[in-house]
Amino acid sequence: MKIDKNTINKIARLSRIKLDDKESEDYINDLNSILDWVEQLNEVNTENVEPLSNISSSILPKREDVSNDSNSIEEILENAPDKLEGFFAVPKVVE
Amino acid sequence: MNNLIKGEKHDWEMVIGLEIHAQVKSNSKLFSSSSTKFGSSPNSQVSLVDAAMPGMLPVINKYCVEQAVKTGVGLNAKINNYSVFDRKNYFYADLPQGYQISQYKYPIVGEGKVTIDFKDGTSKDIRIVRLHLEQDAGKSLHDQNPSKTYVDLNRSGVALMEIVSEPDIRTPDEAGMYISKIRSILMYLDTCDGNMQEGSLRADVNISVRKPGDEYGTRCEIKNLNSIKFIKQAINYEAKRQIEILESGGSIEQNTMLFNTSTGKTRPMRNKEEAHDYRYFPDPDLLPLEISKEEIGKIKSSIPELPDELKNKFIETFKLSNYDASVLTAEKQTSDYFNETINSDPELKNHAKIVVNWITSELFSLLNKNNQDLNNSPVSPEKLGQLIKLISTNEISGKIAKDVLEDMFSSGKTARQIVDEKGLQQVTDQDEIAKVIDEVIAENPKMVEQYLAGKDKLLGFFVGQAMKLTKGKANPKMLNDILKQKLNKKN
Numbered sequence: 001m002k003i004d005k006n007t008i009n010k011i012a013r014l015s016r017i018k019l020d021d022k023e024s025e026d027y028i029n030d031l032n033s034i035l036d037w038v039e040q041l042n043e044v045n046t047e048n049v050e051p052l053s054n055i056s057s058s059i060l061p062k063r064e065d066v067s068n069d070s071n072s073i074e075e076i077l078e079n080a081p082d083k084l085e086g087f088f089a090v091p092k093v094v095e
Numbered sequence: 096m097n098n099l100i101k102g103e104k105h106d107w108e109m110v111i112g113l114e115i116h117a118q119v120k121s122n123s124k125l126f127s128s129s130s131t132k133f134g135s136s137p138n139s140q141v142s143l144v145d146a147a148m149p150g151m152l153p154v155i156n157k158y159c160v161e162q163a164v165k166t167g168v169g170l171n172a173k174i175n176n177y178s179v180f181d182r183k184n185y186f187y188a189d190l191p192q193g194y195q196i197s198q199y200k201y202p203i204v205g206e207g208k209v210t211i212d213f214k215d216g217t218s219k220d221i222r223i224v225r226l227h228l229e230q231d232a233g234k235s236l237h238d239q240n241p242s243k244t245y246v247d248l249n250r251s252g253v254a255l256m257e258i259v260s261e262p263d264i265r266t267p268d269e270a271g272m273y274i275s276k277i278r279s280i281l282m283y284l285d286t287c288d289g290n291m292q293e294g295s296l297r298a299d300v301n302i303s304v305r306k307p308g309d310e311y312g313t314r315c316e317i318k319n320l321n322s323i324k325f326i327k328q329a330i331n332y333e334a335k336r337q338i339e340i341l342e343s344g345g346s347i348e349q350n351t352m353l354f355n356t357s358t359g360k361t362r363p364m365r366n367k368e369e370a371h372d373y374r375y376f377p378d379p380d381l382l383p384l385e386i387s388k389e390e391i392g393k394i395k396s397s398i399p400e401l402p403d404e405l406k407n408k409f410i411e412t413f414k415l416s417n418y419d420a421s422v423l424t425a426e427k428q429t430s431d432y433f434n435e436t437i438n439s440d441p442e443l444k445n446h447a448k449i450v451v452n453w454i455t456s457e458l459f460s461l462l463n464k465n466n467q468d469l470n471n472s473p474v475s476p477e478k479l480g481q482l483i484k485l486i487s488t489n490e491i492s493g494k495i496a497k498d499v500l501e502d503m504f505s506s507g508k509t510a511r512q513i514v515d516e517k518g519l520q521q522v523t524d525q526d527e528i529a530k531v532i533d534e535v536i537a538e539n540p541k542m543v544e545q546y547l548a549g550k551d552k553l554l555g556f557f558v559g560q561a562m563k564l565t566k567g568k569a570n571p572k573m574l575n576d577i578l579k580q581k582l583n584k585k586n
Contacts, residue, residue, distance in 0.1 A: 014372060016186055060382040065158030067123035067130040069140060076141045076248070086137040087245035090188040093235060 003031045098265045099307060102338050107304045109334050110311055111270055112262035115277055116255050117287040118231065118295040119162045125230055125254035126153030126196065133293050137247040145252040147191035152380055159254040162286040163203050163228050164386065164394045166256055169280045169401055170223050172207025174391050178227075180381045183373045189233035189246050197257075199375040202227035203384065209280065210403065211272040212421060221273050222261040231255050256287070262301065262311065267327040274298060274323060275425070279402050283427045297321040302330055303347070304337045312337070313347040317354050317361055329354040333361045405430055413437070413447035422455055428469045429454070435476035436483075443480055446487045453483055457497060461504050474503050482510035495519050495567055522569045525577070528561075531569065532578050535560045536585075547585060554578070 008028050012019045019027065073086060082089040099106035121131060127144035144151040167174045179201040182194040204226035212218045233251040237244050258277060264270050278296055281287040288295050298321075303314035317333060320326045332354075337347050352361040400408070402424040409420040409430075424430045437443050437450050458479065462472060482500060485491045491499065491514055502513045514520060522528060535557055536543055546553040557578055562569060 010372075014184075014374070058382065060384055061154060062157035062160070063123075063128065063154045065122050065156050066128060068128050069130050071139050072142070073136075073138045075143075076138050076146050082243070084240065084243065084245065086139075087236070087239075087247055088138070088188070089240070089243040090246055091244065092237065092242055093188055093244045094237065 001035055003028050003035065100334065100338070103342050105306060107334070107338050108307045109265055109267075109330065110262045110303050110305060110314070111264035111330060112301040113260045113264065113270060113273060114299040114301070115258040115260075115274060116297050116299075117166075117258060117277075117281055119159045119228075119254035119256055120286055120288050121156060121159050121162065121254060123156055124252040125156055125159050125228065127252055129252065131253050135249060137245075138249065141248040141251065145191070145248055147193075153196065153378075155381070155384070156254065159228065160203070160384065160386070161394055162254075163226065163256055164391060165284050165398060166258075166281065166286045167204030167207065167226055168395050168398055169284045169286075170204070170207035170209060170226065170258070172223055172226065173205035174386070175201065175203055175205055176386055176388070176391075177201060178203040178384045180228075180378045180384065181375045182378045183375055185371070185373060187232065188244060189235045189248070189251070191233070191248065191251065195230050195232065196378055196381070197229035198227035201383075203386075209273070209276050211269065211276050216417065219269070221263045221269075224259040224261055226256050226258045229255050229257055267330040270300065270330055271323045271327050274326065276402075279425055279427070283399060283401050285399075291321050291323075294321055298326060300326060300330060302333050302337075304334055304341065312341075313349050315347065315350045315352050315361075317352045318364070320354060325354060325356055328359050329361055332359060336361065402430075413444070415447060415451060419448070419451045419455075423451060432469055432472075432476050436480045439477045439480035440484055442484060442487065446483060449487065450480075450483055453479060453500075457500055461501065465504070473505075473507055474500065478503060478509055485510055485514065489521060489523065489570065490514070491519055491521055492567070492571060495521075519568060522565050523573060525573065528565075528569050528573055529577055529581070531561050531564045532557075532574070532581055534564065536581060543582065543585060546582060554582075557582070
């Protein structure tokens with residue numbers, strides 16, 4: 001797989017990141033060298049090997065269904081650039 | 096059955112599939128301990144996990160997993176021992192993580208089916224593709240401020256079950272029956288509260304049209320419908336729209352639509368130029384979810400009777416009609432009420448049909464009139480049972496019982512108290528009834544003549560007069576018999 005100009009533009013748009021031409025060029029090179037490096041794994045024969053999802057063989061920890069209301073509304077809103085009447089206030093989104 | 100709709104040129108068939116989002120009934124959220132309570136003040140039930148603060152890690156709610164498995168069993172579906180949580184990536188102001196934790200390739204529940212019953216006694220299976228667990232997003236309010244959108248994260252992270260059907264539905268009515276059936280099953284299982292107004296149950300509708308026998312057409316998806324009425328309206332409108340386009344030589348563009356509840360019309364969502372690319376991948380914060388056969392077995396054994404089983408049991412045990420039994424079992428609170436009433440006195444089992452009628456017509460209409468729900472009915476099942484017992488033992492007439500029920504409803508007294516206080520016992524004393532009839536006959540000589548001359552309809556007049564004198568308490572059958580006897584003797 002090769003990253004080209006179109007792919008990098010799409011990734012940037014999906015990530016809401018604006019790239020100028022110079023940056024696009026740099027990212028194309030960087031990402032391609034990462035992909036090339038990972039490509040090396042294809043040299044290993046993985047036929048009949050189960051995909052590994054977990055190296056610690058631990059199991060998914062679960063919680064009991066207990067609610068504790070911290071009511072940390074002030075903390076939650078503390079970093080918000082804009083807040084009004086207990087809500088996060090964001091630019092008008094239609095739909 | 097003809098499910099086709101007439102077009103200008105030929106008939107068309109709708110092909111419909113539903114994605115139902117059902118909020119899991121639980122105390123806390125899917126991956127955090129925040130409360131799921133509805134209607135609290137904004138952002139008061141938001142933990143650092145729900146607000147997606149850096150470094151926060153999700154820990155799954157065991158009970159939500161059990162609820163999903165329970166629902167899968169209720170949908171006659173395959174439960175998967177192994178499932179995986181994935182990240183579904185998209186940007187929106189009410190999604191602080193920038194992705195929704197959902198299940199993609201490996202859902203917790205696989206193929207199943209539910210049956211819908213038609214009025215004419217036939218039924219149809221709707222196949223289920225899958226059920227998966229996912230997080231709900233926060234809520235955006237667009238109408239509170241002229242230049243801002245407000246975001247409330249209370250709902251962010253609440254557990255949802257998405258139930259996806261095959262495109263087996265062919266009419267708006269079938270769609271309505273399907274979602275009602277799912278709702279009924281969820282409420283019997285107690286895995287979702289089924290409250291569509293509060294958004295605990297909502298649906299996305301996929302719809303296309305085709306000439307009967309053709310391949311499926313291109314479909315459109317109508318998002319986020321929260322009432323059965325709107326689902327039917329939206330389907331009707333959208334099918335008509337698609338048929339008009341196709342018949343005038345156009346083609347359908349696959350689109351995501353919004354339904355405007357005040358105009359009854361659908362329209363495409365605006366930001367369609369950006370085709371969705373969710374870039375699903377397994378969430379590295381969560382290990383795969385594994386459920387053992389033993390755990391599934393344990394959950395299966397805890398499943399209560401479901402509406403279909405209960406309906407068949409009612410038909411068999413109480414010799415009820417299919418219609419009566421389906422009315423009783425459509426809502427869990429109704430079948431619970433019926434069960435409690437009929438079990439409150441051994442005698443009532445022989446009068447099941449009367450019990451059904453008193454619940455589904457008399458009590459329901461009183462509740463409706465007073466804007467109340469069966470759950471908080473002022474007349475308890477036991478008290479209704481006592482009233483019905485008075486009818487079945489001929490102590491009061493059915494007509495008087497209606498007044499007694501109304502009195503019970505407003506005063507909270509028992510039927511026995513009211514009957515005793517007001518002296519409403521039926522008069523079953525032959526001599527007493529005969530005495531009243533003699534009076535009526537003596538007072539209306541002309542009517543008697545006319546009756547004897549062949550005007551049979553006047554019998555009702557005499558019954559009415561005699562009833563009036565006994566304040567409606569005379570046993571109607573005895574009154575009729577004695578009256579006829581006496582009048583005929585005059586002949």
